[in-house]
Amino acid sequence: MKTLNKIIFTILAIPLLLSGCQTGNSGQSGALSSDVASKVYVKPGEHDEFYAMVSGGFSGQLSVYGLPSGRLFKVIPVFSVDAEKAYGFNEETKPMLNTSHGFIPWDDSHHPELSQTNGETDGRWCFINGNNTPRIARIDLGTFETAEIIELPFSGGNHSSPFTTENTEYVVAGTRFSVPYPQKDMAIEEYKGNFKGALSFISVGEEGDMDIAFQILMPGFDYDLAHSGKGKSHGWTFFTTYNTEESNSLLEVGASQNDKDFIAAINWKKAEEYIAQGKFRTVATEYAHNKYDDATHSATSTIKKSVKVLDPADCPGLVYFLPTPKSPHGVDVDPTGEYIVGNGKLSANLTVHSFDKVQQAIANKSFDGEAYGIPILKMDEIVVGVVEQAGLGPLHTEFDGRGNAYTTFFISSEVVKWKLGSWEVVDRQPTFYSVGHLMIPGGDSKKPNGKYLLAMNKITKDRYLPTGPEVTQSAQLFDISGDKMKLLLDFPTVGEPHYAQGIEAEKIKPRSVRIFKLEDNQHPFAAKSDKETKVVRDGNTVHIYMTMIRSHFTPDNIEGIKVGDKVYWHITNLEQDYDVPHGFSVMGAQNSELLVMPGQTETLLWEPLLEGVIPFYCTDFCSALHQEMQGYVRVSGKNANVPLKWSLGDHM
């Protein structure tokens, strides 16, 4: 017995000794040095501390993870159709994907941005940009569904978007690719001077309604990323530019000639004055504005016809250029609003401008010439600090609220921690591999929660089990609560993760919708009780008003449908209990299933091509009698005389 005790003691002592040895060691974390697993372990049944809204990249969606566990909760369809949720397939959501180019089933989503109040995340909405067919979406964080999408005219590659102002007065959206303005048929080689870049300021109403308040017509550069000022710099938005060379071919060479490009500083309060003074032009165009209504459970799409445009040449004081080396990618403003960090992608150094110095230079007219009528500030007068040789290929910076900044370096695959004010590097950790964006919850707001940092990688190579030529992209979670960053967790992501936003779960949880109240359902084809169920024929269009509850459809036997009919299944889920959706699928449907939330109505269009008796069923396992939740629809020939008839058991 004594020997056993001794052995146990020895075993217990080993890790203690080992960790004692490791304290003086830098970075290399052996398995025994600290209990990393417990830091990301969320006990079964318990909740994560943070939500992470992670962009879906070329999936076009927005994924919702928990932190620190890295568990995936939901993929919210935004710009791409999703057969699982019938998004873009059911009649109700088709208008969400309408544009001036018609119905667009896919996009490339990059930058989630949470709404803010007083410079802090408030948990109301998450915005995200669609790059390819330029759009901004607003996701309601009560329902975790896309509530609104607005298209952006005169934009091409909507990349420097959507970044919010401190009270979500606006989300901004800048075009990456400049285009002819207005769009027209012209020779590409006439780019220089003829192409323009539109920066859109989208106002956001109390209920979230988006509206393009105005656009600023900028020179034909590429507008890469943006962030708005906060605190003292509230009222300004900063956009990075590259391709100030205005090259239209082989940009990897052509757009990398200048040693410096610009950060465009936009005084949007000044813009509001110019708009109030009527200094804008109204330009005719067409763009879609799509809204989803939780009462009708349906979306509408409206084509808007004009936009207000400000030209910086006519509006002194509206825009200044801040010279910044070289092809800067991200522009990030620290929590105080004083430091504007230019992440010079092709520069070895990070350049930090001071907002105070910028204001002074403007007051002193310390200009170094101008570009297309926009004053260029003298670089020496506005730069407050340089982080020297911190790494290769700086892309993005976030802040922890304790005076530290964290920058990703794509080429050298690392996150580097440095101090605001002294500009000294204090820590660096490798990422696996080729990190793009990073996220600290609230890390681009006035009040970061500096506990965790999420690095999002473009390449994973050997980090996961291989899955053919396409391997997963990933995120990596670091603990940043101490002096040194500690890698805690790798987890795979949906699509390529670009930016992400994090928020304390407590800001969202209490607002999360559990059911839609049946009495509030204003869907024009809702059957809110079995009494309202019916089948109505109008020519070759048939409307089925159907209900579902555990575990049957009413009606579940339908006859009198004919080949060539357009059959609209309008199905209302009568449940009023949390987490009891029902699904619906019918053989031969050329679109998708329906997944109907409690109290909601959704519509599937079905065009039967063949005669027969077709089964339909519930796809979401709803009760012990889920397998019994089924029905039949009889499809007769085009000229048959089978009368329209519907029933459920003997009770109709």
Next chain:
Amino acid sequence: MKTTQFMLLVLLFSFTSCGNADKSKSDVAETKTTVTEKPKSMIADPRENKGIGPITSVSLGATIDEEMAAHGKEIYDAKCTACHKPDTKFIGPAPTGIFERRSPEWIMNMILNPEEMVQKDPDAKKLLMEFNGSPMANQNLTEEEARAVLEYFRTL
């Protein structure tokens, strides 16, 4: 098998030995539990069972409150008829004559707290089996709404 038997024996012994330490007390406790538990599982008249949930007592007026009953019918028609026809057995039982079978408290608890009722209440459990496991859906009625539905049931 032998091992299991042995283990059981050991378990039994250890329990008995514990019980022996305080024999008189445990005897009393045992009698008590039989007194309280027996009638619960063998209720002759289920109308004495109030069920499990927020409702512990309901007082019914001498006459039916017609206004409340009408309100209750509206709610019943909207939220309940998918499974309960007023006078015939359907997905679930019919409410006609329900007061001959159930207490008012039990009815309201079944409406307001069905998940716990079908798991723990002996009568609700029996019903769940009788209706082939078809769950009683929680339609998220307020207590006031459930009370109105109860009043409507008095008119049936």
